[in-house]
Amino acid sequence: MTPRAEVFAVGDELIHGANLDTNSKYIASQLEAAGLHVARFTVVGDEPAALRDALAEASRRAALLVVTGGLGPTLDDRTRDVLAELRGGPLWFHEPSWQQIQAWLRQRGRPVPESNRRQAWFPPGAVPVPNPVGTAPGFRVELGAATVFALPGVPREMQQLLAQTVLPALADWPGLRPIAQRWLRILGPSEALLGERIESFMLPGRDPAVGITASGGLLTIRVVGSGASPAAAEAACDATVAELRPRVAEWLFAEGTQELPELVVEHLRRTRLTVAFAESCTGGLLASRLVDVPGASAVFAGGVVAYANAAKQALLGVPEALLAAHGAVSEPVAAAMAAGAKARFACDLAYATTGIAGPDGGTEAKPVGTVCFARADAKGVHAWTVPIPDLGRTFVRDRAVFEVWRDLLRGGRAVPSPSTV
Amino acid sequence: MTPRAEVFAVGDELIHGANLDTNSKYIASQLEAAGLHVARFTVVGDEPAALRDALAEASRRAALLVVTGGLGPTLDDRTRDVLAELRGGPLWFHEPSWQQIQAWLRQRGRPVPESNRRQAWFPPGAVPVPNPVGTAPGFRVELGAATVFALPGVPREMQQLLAQTVLPALADWPGLRPIAQRWLRILGPSEALLGERIESFMLPGRDPAVGITASGGLLTIRVVGSGASPAAAEAACDATVAELRPRVAEWLFAEGTQELPELVVEHLRRTRLTVAFAESCTGGLLASRLVDVPGASAVFAGGVVAYANAAKQALLGVPEALLAAHGAVSEPVAAAMAAGAKARFACDLAYATTGIAGPDGGTEAKPVGTVCFARADAKGVHAWTVPIPDLGRTFVRDRAVFEVWRDLLRGGRAVPSPSTV
Numbered sequence: 001m002t003p004r005a006e007v008f009a010v011g012d013e014l015i016h017g018a019n020l021d022t023n024s025k026y027i028a029s030q031l032e033a034a035g036l037h038v039a040r041f042t043v044v045g046d047e048p049a050a051l052r053d054a055l056a057e058a059s060r061r062a063a064l065l066v067v068t069g070g071l072g073p074t075l076d077d078r079t080r081d082v083l084a085e086l087r088g089g090p091l092w093f094h095e096p097s098w099q100q101i102q103a104w105l106r107q108r109g110r111p112v113p114e115s116n117r118r119q120a121w122f123p124p125g126a127v128p129v130p131n132p133v134g135t136a137p138g139f140r141v142e143l144g145a146a147t148v149f150a151l152p153g154v155p156r157e158m159q160q161l162l163a164q165t166v167l168p169a170l171a172d173w174p175g176l177r178p179i180a181q182r183w184l185r186i187l188g189p190s191e192a193l194l195g196e197r198i199e200s201f202m203l204p205g206r207d208p209a210v211g212i213t214a215s216g217g218l219l220t221i222r223v224v225g226s227g228a229s230p231a232a233a234e235a236a237c238d239a240t241v242a243e244l245r246p247r248v249a250e251w252l253f254a255e256g257t258q259e260l261p262e263l264v265v266e267h268l269r270r271t272r273l274t275v276a277f278a279e280s281c282t283g284g285l286l287a288s289r290l291v292d293v294p295g296a297s298a299v300f301a302g303g304v305v306a307y308a309n310a311a312k313q314a315l316l317g318v319p320e321a322l323l324a325a326h327g328a329v330s331e332p333v334a335a336a337m338a339a340g341a342k343a344r345f346a347c348d349l350a351y352a353t354t355g356i357a358g359p360d361g362g363t364e365a366k367p368v369g370t371v372c373f374a375r376a377d378a379k380g381v382h383a384w385t386v387p388i389p390d391l392g393r394t395f396v397r398d399r400a401v402f403e404v405w406r407d408l409l410r411g412g413r414a415v416p417s418p419s420t421v
Numbered sequence: 422m423t424p425r426a427e428v429f430a431v432g433d434e435l436i437h438g439a440n441l442d443t444n445s446k447y448i449a450s451q452l453e454a455a456g457l458h459v460a461r462f463t464v465v466g467d468e469p470a471a472l473r474d475a476l477a478e479a480s481r482r483a484a485l486l487v488v489t490g491g492l493g494p495t496l497d498d499r500t501r502d503v504l505a506e507l508r509g510g511p512l513w514f515h516e517p518s519w520q521q522i523q524a525w526l527r528q529r530g531r532p533v534p535e536s537n538r539r540q541a542w543f544p545p546g547a548v549p550v551p552n553p554v555g556t557a558p559g560f561r562v563e564l565g566a567a568t569v570f571a572l573p574g575v576p577r578e579m580q581q582l583l584a585q586t587v588l589p590a591l592a593d594w595p596g597l598r599p600i601a602q603r604w605l606r607i608l609g610p611s612e613a614l615l616g617e618r619i620e621s622f623m624l625p626g627r628d629p630a631v632g633i634t635a636s637g638g639l640l641t642i643r644v645v646g647s648g649a650s651p652a653a654a655e656a657a658c659d660a661t662v663a664e665l666r667p668r669v670a671e672w673l674f675a676e677g678t679q680e681l682p683e684l685v686v687e688h689l690r691r692t693r694l695t696v697a698f699a700e701s702c703t704g705g706l707l708a709s710r711l712v713d714v715p716g717a718s719a720v721f722a723g724g725v726v727a728y729a730n731a732a733k734q735a736l737l738g739v740p741e742a743l744l745a746a747h748g749a750v751s752e753p754v755a756a757a758m759a760a761g762a763k764a765r766f767a768c769d770l771a772y773a774t775t776g777i778a779g780p781d782g783g784t785e786a787k788p789v790g791t792v793c794f795a796r797a798d799a800k801g802v803h804a805w806t807v808p809i810p811d812l813g814r815t816f817v818r819d820r821a822v823f824e825v826w827r828d829l830l831r832g833g834r835a836v837p838s839p840s841t842v
Contacts, residue, residue: 013634015449015459016602016645018678024464025441038436039471043445043462046632048625050460057478074616075623076632113613115620135613154635156812181437192534192556195495199536202496204469211467211497213434214575224437257439277705277726283712284698284705287726291704294780294814302732304725305698305708311723311766315736345732359715391577393715 002037002177002226003063008044008054010069010079011153015045023068023158034167035176036064046076052086059086059146063173066166069153071136073115079150080123083141089124097128097137104135126150129165133157138165179226180233182241186219187406188251194219197247201240208240218260218402221248253409260405261289261296267409268299268349275408276345277303278316278337280328281355281371282400289401301347306337316340329354329366331383334374338383342376350376351404355388357396371400375407423458423598423647424484429465429475431490431500432574436466444489444579455588456597457485467497473507480507480567484594487587490574492557494536500571501544504562510545518549518558525556550586554578559586600647601654603662607640608827609672615640618668622661629661639681639823642669674830681826682710682717688830689720689770696829697766698724699737699758701749702776702792703821710822722768727758737761750775750787752804755795759804763797771797772825776809778817792821796828 007028009021024041031038039062044050051070058065070079084091098120105112122128122139129138129149136152138161149166151158170176186194191214195202198221201210208225223240227233245252254263268275277286287303290296304315309328312318318336326332337352355371362368369390374383388399428449430442445462452459460483465471472491479486491500505512519541526533543549543560550559550570557573559582570587572579591597607615612635616623619642622631629646644661648654666673675684689696698707708724711717725736730749733739739757747753758773776792783789790811795804809820 011634012630012632012645013641013643014446015462016453016643018604018634018641018643019636020441020443020446021462022441025435028436032437039465039468040475041436041442041462041464043464044460047460054461072616072633072635073613074633075620075625076630078625110611111614113611113617115613115617156816183439190531190534192494192536193532195493196534196536199496204496204499209433209467209497211433212493212495213432213439215440220434220439222434222437222439224433279705279708282709283717283721284700284708284724284726285712287700287705287728288703288709291706291726291728291818292815296704297728300704300726300728302726302728302736303705304736305705305712305723307708307712307718307721307723314765314767315723315725344735346735394713395577397712 002035003173003175004061005031005036005038005064005066006040006042006058006062007031007038008042008051008058008065008067009153010044010046010051010067012045012076014043014069023153023155026155026159027066027068027162030162030167031064031066031170032179034170035178036170037177046070046078048078048082048085051079051082055082055143055148056086059144059148062146064170065143065146065148066162067148067150068158071119071138071150071152073113073118073135077118080121080139083126083143083148083150084123086143087124087141091121091123094120094122094128097130100130100137101135129161131157131161133160140165140169177226177228178230178233179224180230180237182223182237183255183257184221184223184241184244184248184252185254185256186221186248186251187253189219191219194221194248194251198244201244208236210240210244260402261293264290264405264408265293265296265299269295273349274299274301274347276301276341276347276350278341278350278352279303279305280307280312280337280353281357282353282397283307285397285401286351286353286404301345304341304344312337316344327366329356329370329372331372331374331385334372335376335381335383338374338376339381348377349408351408353400353404355396355400357393358390359393362390369396371396371403373400373403373407423456424594424596425482426452426457426459426485426487427461427463427479427483428452428459429463429472429479429486429488430574431465431467431472431488433466433497435464435490444574444576447576447580448487448489448583451583451588452485452487452591453600455591456599457591458598467491467499469499469503469506472500472503476503476507476564476569480565480569483567485591486564486567486569487583488569488571489579492540492559492571492573494534494539494556498539501542501560504547504564504569504571505544507564508545508562512542512544515541515543515549518551521551521558522556550582552578552582554581561586561590598647598649599651599654600645601651601658603644603658604676604678605642605644605662605665605669605673606675606677607642607669607672608674610640612640615642615669615672619665622665629657631661631665681823682714685711685826685829686714686717686720690716694770695720695722695768697722697762697768697771699762699771699773700724700726701728701733701758701774702778703774703818704728706818706822707772707774707825722766725762725765733758737765748787750777750791750793752793752795752806755793756797756802756804759795759797760802769798770829772829774821774825776817776821778814779811780814783811790817792817792824794821794824794828
């Protein structure tokens, strides 16, 4: 029986709508790769009773609980108090932790507030876990039949302690059943259509399990398999993927979890092309998404954010007459922008975007969501228009970026427009 | 007693590390604004037993459960089956929902796969909630003493159904205790130092509750108060904020939840200044974050992403000799980039960034994280360097963007560098 794990995130800022819990997802993927089955995430606020009840229940269900948050120096950080209460005893003071906290602060030339001392107190039976990248030490403590790891909520501190302490501690747990995952990236069909095509793979209880997720215009087929060893889990996934591939061949455009910009950089490296962007409505989003990818500098010549007409003229050489005749949101202007960018950056390939992201600026002829694209390459310049549904400014801009990645990955060849938006 | 609500998100993609649950945070903020107390988020996978157990437990604790996900057309969508099981009866078919699904697909010229029919089946006693923006209808069903709303997992569909059905249904619930929130944005002190300054406000059980959150170099003091009426809750928050303000005056730089780019656009509009960016290591991030803000076009002249040296010369007029003498990552080059951008975009203010975001490219003299900045304005050009901790490429670029917003909001005046990174 695979050991069952649950993940907890603690903090009023998470439950009362200020911040998004990103830790749980990260922790779950790490635990699952190590062979545990993550069954549930729970997010609670700083109110101690809520955390206490949730942990007490979970300790009856799961073998491992990983808790993030509530270890800071201030009075609204209560994870250590709650775990002391559940262990039925007072907190105890760990002098080495306090020394370490002081050293960390002094090293950075910061004052040492007395309140940081709170972070050196631990529940009965807890084993402190030193924090090399912040002031909040974590700890490990048993709760009924479950082992609890309490980690700081700051993501990079959590990640460090997880890698350094939690994962090594799991290495010799009994019953670990390693899992492997595969992802097939799909462009074209609706979710229902894809689901029908691979329906026989999606029955409950199948191992490897096969599921479909829709996100940002793309569908992903997710294959999750387990095995007695990592190799067995990998082999099980490979076998399922080998059966799936021919069924979805016409729509399959990539495998793996790489984000589109990563696939784009890889594609450009492989084809030895450099790219530039002339962005109006996407406003730097194409450039910044590409530059997010390590190694992008090898393929990215540069970009111009020509949001205003004056900038389109001055930096991309778009003729004023063209702007006057067709308006900034037009295929001729997009084509001139792409051609201008290709010439100025002396690159192989340039894309231009110009459109109406909203909320204002729409007209009857060009409603919000109208975006014109152009691609300039060795063969010339090609411009086209996509009417993106007006589902908000961010949606329109994201969808416009997606359109460029799509065209770029297809090498400019015509492909069916995705039916999912 | 304020009615207690819990929020559920269902989907293997959420728990097995592929996607982030953003729905729960959105739903919680809407429910809390309406006067409910959201006590917990739970995320479970597609495995029916996990959802069943979690819902059964929660129905004994909470008056309202909002569930998102698991209403799609494929076999891994099982929310309706689980709720039928909990209600102890079979699913029933709702012809009007099926008509609506077909109409929605046909209107968009899409095929109508038989599998979409699954979405027209409902648990015993459920009241279907039509979906005007997708194929998955939601529904409302009673479970013990709790009311359950099941909504689709696609965020824009969920948001629509929440606004249209859930929130109106809550309007006359007994015992609602409206809450109000305030946010004080803090730049300068460490979390512990700030915590000491306002410690007396942070005691458990205080209403309005006061808490501190650290995120991206900023601290936020969050004030959450409740009252018999929305006005009473607002007044309680205002009273607490009035007491807090003088205690943190030297560090307070904004109030509210506006993101920094929104504050920047507001600041530029108020001071009637236009800005341009010359970006190397931030690679379009400054431009794209600013353009994310509706109305940015009034203050944003444009940007150049001059990632390669050739682009720095061709588009910003950075002299080749300067690049050769000082290297691309240097204050003189940053200064030339800013001056070039200000001239080319004919604007009031230009910022330049050039640095080493990593993972490669660091040297002993200029390690990864070294970022040079320059600001060109009516008074001339000022350049400076910030050694950003090498905590990953994304961290370095985000922190560099933050540095520009910070300088811009302070109007170029010297301020203490934030001690939180």
